[in-house]
Amino acid sequence: MKDAIAFAIICLLLAGCEEPEKEPALPKIDWTSREARLDKADSLIFGKSYLPIYSRIYHHKRDKTYGLTITASLRNVSATDTVYLLSADLYGTTGDMERSFIEKPVYLKPLETLEIVIEETEAEGGTGGNFTFEWAIQNAKNPPLFEAVMISTLGQQGISFTTPGLRMD
Numbered sequence: 001m002k003d004a005i006a007f008a009i010i011c012l013l014l015a016g017c018e019e020p021e022k023e024p025a026l027p028k029i030d031w032t033s034r035e036a037r038l039d040k041a042d043s044l045i046f047g048k049s050y051l052p053i054y055s056r057i058y059h060h061k062r063d064k065t066y067g068l069t070i071t072a073s074l075r076n077v078s079a080t081d082t083v084y085l086l087s088a089d090l091y092g093t094t095g096d097m098e099r100s101f102i103e104k105p106v107y108l109k110p111l112e113t114l115e116i117v118i119e120e121t122e123a124e125g126g127t128g129g130n131f132t133f134e135w136a137i138q139n140a141k142n143p144p145l146f147e148a149v150m151i152s153t154l155g156q157q158g159i160s161f162t163t164p165g166l167r168m169d
Helices: 002-016
Strands: 045-053 056-059 061-067 069-075 083-091 097-100 106-108 113-118 129-137 145-154 157-164
Antiparallel strands (some): 069 113, 083 129, 145 157
16 A cells, blocks of 8 residues: 555656646747838838836845846837837947847838847846837827836746836937
8 A cells, every 4th residue: 555655656746847848939030021111201200219128136135136038029009000110229237239139120010019038048238228219100199119028937936027118209
């Protein structure tokens, strides 16, 4: 009887140790396939937005930080109009540009969302990182929406929060 119970416990422990299924990786954005040609004759409204991000946050002391994964969400909230994204630049805590994500204007279809993901191990941006976006739209009623989600989990502990984008006009 003891052997059967021990065997059952071992089977349960082994079953609980299986690796979880890995989620399929989202494809990286192919910015070149989204390239848009803007005609200067088009009557577009131009704008800029600012989005604060945190790839690291302080933990216990000022000299100890905790890494976060960032998802910067770029959303076209119009059901009918295209949004043109002219730039998406990442600045670090010191204000120095660290990375530019767009070389030429790209488009977002109506109600489309693009995401820029900065993995926890990349640490771009630091404790006070910033994105700036330049964009163009056809209708002033529907400016694009920019938000960031920061998240990290370790064991049973986790942290997550969001930040909204702000218009810089």
